[in-house]
Every structure is written in structure tokens, then in C-alpha cells.
Amino acid sequence: MxxxxxxxxxxxxxxxxxxxxxxxxxxxxxxxxxxxxxxxxxxxxxxxxxxxxxxxxxxxxxxxxxxxxxAGRGEHLDESDLYDDVRPALAALRDAGVRVVVAGNQTVRAGELLRELDLPADVVATSGEWGAAKPAPGFFDRVLGAGRAAPYETLYVGDHPANDVAPAAEAGLLTAHLRRGPWGHLWADTPEAGAADYRIDSLHDLVRIVAEHR
Known part of the structure; x- marks a missing residue:
């Protein structure tokens, strides 16, 4: 599960x-x-x-x-920066009883901006706030703590094989490689991306994956 x-x-x-x-x-x-x-x-x-x-x-x-x-020209995030499937997919995961964690290599300020978007997530945190960044094992220790689940019950989703798929797998987590953005497309057909437990094109695919594990 x-x-x-x-x-x-x-x-x-x-x-x-x-x-x-x-x-x-x-x-x-x-x-x-x-x-x-x-x-x-x-x-x-x-x-x-x-x-x-x-x-x-x-x-x-x-x-x-x-x-x-x-100079007032620092980081900025608003609704237009989100991919279209983010809110509905995350909401569907929570409706399915899954704990949703947002965690990436971003600054402290980015964490503040992400929380201001009020995403349908249980935890929103960044490497800058945690003092640990991918691909370091300490980052995934924090992910597991935030998710409150065992590694084999936790799925980490990302576009970057070296920063997301490989280190999450080494930490014992399930992994999903997302074919999105420059790196998701660049490395989609590499063995590194192929090593993921799942390969997806949309966050909506996660709802199906979770249902299959029930």
C-alpha cells in the first residue's frame, strides 16, 4: 500500500x-x-x-x-507557475487517503511562497528549510519523516533521474519518473529513468498507481 x-x-x-x-x-x-x-x-x-x-x-x-x-526583484510564485494537473491530482491523492508531501531543492523563500499557494498537501518544505538537499540521504530521511510512512509505502515523484529517482530508490522509496520539463524529456529514455518503479506523463497517473496498491 x-x-x-x-x-x-x-x-x-x-x-x-x-x-x-x-x-x-x-x-x-x-x-x-x-x-x-x-x-x-x-x-x-x-x-x-x-x-x-x-x-x-x-x-x-x-x-x-x-x-x-x-531590489524587490526576488523570487516569485503564483498560480500561473503551477502545471495544470497539480491541484486536481494532489487533491485526488488526499481524497484517496494518501499523505501528500511537497519537497524539493529550493530556497527558504520558495518554501514560503509555495505555502502561500495553499496547495492540497499535508507538508510543504524545501531543502533550504531542512538544511539537506537532494541527492543527499538526509533529504530523503526528512521526506520519510514528513510522510509518516515506511520507505516501501512512500512514492517519490520527480523529473530528474539523478536527483530524484536514483537517491530515492537508494533510500528504499518507491519512485516515479515524470516526463515533464527539459530534464524529464531529455532523460526519459535513459536507463536511469527506466529504473524508476513507474514512468508517468501526468500527475493524474499517480491516482491510478495508488489505487493499484490498495
């Missing part, structure tokens, strides 16, 4: 368009340039923040983040 479903945030629940578009505007570069660089560095197995360093060698990302916030 699946008692808890935990979901990644970026490109699982929330589109990253605004996030990276705002960074491009802040650095005064074309949005397409930054988007292409992010794709390149991540495909090479590097952190996406490396794209910012390619544009501005020596940049202090944390300092620039603080400067953006001080």
Missing part, C-alpha cells in the same frame, strides 16, 4: 520559466541565452548555477540573490 506520495517542485509542480527568466533579466542577458546554457551544463552533469557563472565569471550567486531580493 502507498500511504504517502512526495513530489519534487521544479518542473514537477512548478514551471521554471519565471525563475530563470528573472535571472536573465537581472543579468541583462537574453532569456534564450541563459536557458540554452542551463540545458548545456545540466546535460554535462553540472549544477545549473554554473550557467550563471558562464555568463558572469566570478559571480557570487548568493550575493546576487540577496541583491535581487533587496
Amino acid at each position: 502507498i500511504r504517502a506520495v512526495a513530489l519534487d517542485v521544479g518542473e514537477t509542480l512548478v514551471r521554471d520559466d519565471r525563475h530563470w527568466g528573472d535571472w536573465a533579466d537581472w543579468l541583462s542577458v537574453p532569456r534564450h541565452t541563459l536557458s540554452a546554457l542551463i540545458g548545456a551544463v545540466v546535460a554535462q552533469g553540472r549544477d545549473n548555477a554554473e550557467a550563471l557563472r558562464l555568463l558572469r565569471p566570478g559571480i557570487d550567486v548568493a550575493a546576487e540573490y540577496a541583491a535581487r531580493e533587496a
Whole structure:
């Protein structure tokens, strides 16, 4: 039985368009340039923040983040950033008696903004709040604590095989790879994504998966 479903945030629940578009505007570069660089560095197995360093060698990302916030141009999330299936699918999971956890590699501020959206979830938390980020085992320890279920009763859902599928599986959780966003599509047909217990194209598929485990 699946008692808890935990979901990644970026490109699982929330589109990253605004996030990276705002960074491009802040650095005064074309949005397409930054988007292409992010794709390149991540495909090479590097952190996406490396794209910012390619544009501005020596940049202090944390300092620039603080400067953006001080200038009133910091992080922002609203209903338009959510994928269309997020609210109905999460609500359906809760109606099925499943504990829903939203947990991804985001900042403390992102956690605040996500909770302001009042998603149909039991817990909304970020790596910045937990002090542990994927793919570290400590992150998934926190996921299990939030889900209040055993690893084999917990399904972790995400678009990134290396950050979501592999480390969640190593922690003993069930896994679902979501074919969504750049990374979900880029790695959809790789062995890493294929190693997931489930491969889905929509969050609505989770309702069926949970029902099959009853």
C-alpha cells in the first residue's frame, strides 16, 4: 500500500520559466541565452548555477540573490507557475487517503511562497528549510519523516533521474519518473529513468498507481 506520495517542485509542480527568466533579466542577458546554457551544463552533469557563472565569471550567486531580493526583484510564485494537473491530482491523492508531501531543492523563500499557494498537501518544505538537499540521504530521511510512512509505502515523484529517482530508490522509496520539463524529456529514455518503479506523463497517473496498491 502507498500511504504517502512526495513530489519534487521544479518542473514537477512548478514551471521554471519565471525563475530563470528573472535571472536573465537581472543579468541583462537574453532569456534564450541563459536557458540554452542551463540545458548545456545540466546535460554535462553540472549544477545549473554554473550557467550563471558562464555568463558572469566570478559571480557570487548568493550575493546576487540577496541583491535581487533587496531590489524587490526576488523570487516569485503564483498560480500561473503551477502545471495544470497539480491541484486536481494532489487533491485526488488526499481524497484517496494518501499523505501528500511537497519537497524539493529550493530556497527558504520558495518554501514560503509555495505555502502561500495553499496547495492540497499535508507538508510543504524545501531543502533550504531542512538544511539537506537532494541527492543527499538526509533529504530523503526528512521526506520519510514528513510522510509518516515506511520507505516501501512512500512514492517519490520527480523529473530528474539523478536527483530524484536514483537517491530515492537508494533510500528504499518507491519512485516515479515524470516526463515533464527539459530534464524529464531529455532523460526519459535513459536507463536511469527506466529504473524508476513507474514512468508517468501526468500527475493524474499517480491516482491510478495508488489505487493499484490498495
